Amino acid sequence: MLESLILVLALCIDTFVAGIAYGTDRIKIPLSSNIVITTVCSLFLALSLSLGSLLKEFMSPSFASILSFALLFSLGVLRLFESFFKSYIQNFSSIGAPLTFKLFDFKFVLEIYANETKADYDKSKTLTIKESVYLAVALSIDSIAVGFGSSLVSFDFVQILLLSFNIGILALFLGVNIGKKFIEKVNINLSWLSGAMLVCLAIIRLI
Numbered sequence: 001m002l003e004s005l006i007l008v009l010a011l012c013i014d015t016f017v018a019g020i021a022y023g024t025d026r027i028k029i030p031l032s033s034n035i036v037i038t039t040v041c042s043l044f045l046a047l048s049l050s051l052g053s054l055l056k057e058f059m060s061p062s063f064a065s066i067l068s069f070a071l072l073f074s075l076g077v078l079r080l081f082e083s084f085f086k087s088y089i090q091n092f093s094s095i096g097a098p099l100t101f102k103l104f105d106f107k108f109v110l111e112i113y114a115n116e117t118k119a120d121y122d123k124s125k126t127l128t129i130k131e132s133v134y135l136a137v138a139l140s141i142d143s144i145a146v147g148f149g150s151s152l153v154s155f156d157f158v159q160i161l162l163l164s165f166n167i168g169i170l171a172l173f174l175g176v177n178i179g180k181k182f183i184e185k186v187n188i189n190l191s192w193l194s195g196a197m198l199v200c201l202a203i204i205r206l207i
Helices: 002-024 031-056 061-080 082-093 129-139 141-150 157-179 191-206
Strands: 100-103 106-109
Touching (some): 002 031, 002 129, 002 141, 031 129, 031 141, 061 141, 061 191, 129 141
Antiparallel strands (some): 100 106
16 A cells, blocks of 8 residues: 555656646636546556556566666656756747647647646636646656556556546645645746655665
8 A cells, every 4th residue: 555655646746736837827727627637647557557567477576576676766766857857848849849749639749748837728727628638648658657667566456546546636636726825936846756756666666
């Protein structure tokens, strides 16, 4: 239970911070959009967990444990320095066209990864269902690697997904409402906290 909670909290920190950003910009996130965001994030996590479980069958327990540690530890370290990467994307996109690539029928804008509030393309101050999908995909980038790394050792699939869905909805709701309390726009970066939690989880998995 503790490992599942650490895993989900590490992934939901970005959702919480995104909520604060939307709150300070006075952008509304309806309950339907909140549910869409959390559902998409949970589906990405479920997909990565399933893939890891499938590939685990072809690995020895010791190798799977080491690989799980390496993936979680590496991603944790990257998260510690994620703010530099986001700053690069913001600076790059400010001097030219947005960084984009196609994902199925949706054009995923990499700018959203660096600045979540840019998902509100129509400037309506309300996040639509389609815009929610853009934001959810951006928030799910880490879930793919973290879910895969976590699934290489024993885990409770249902427990993780239930925690992911419920904590995700709560994190976004709290983030938006906390953000509304700020008079001026604030720039909060908690990626270092998520990184520290992933490093701790990696060490726990190796013990």
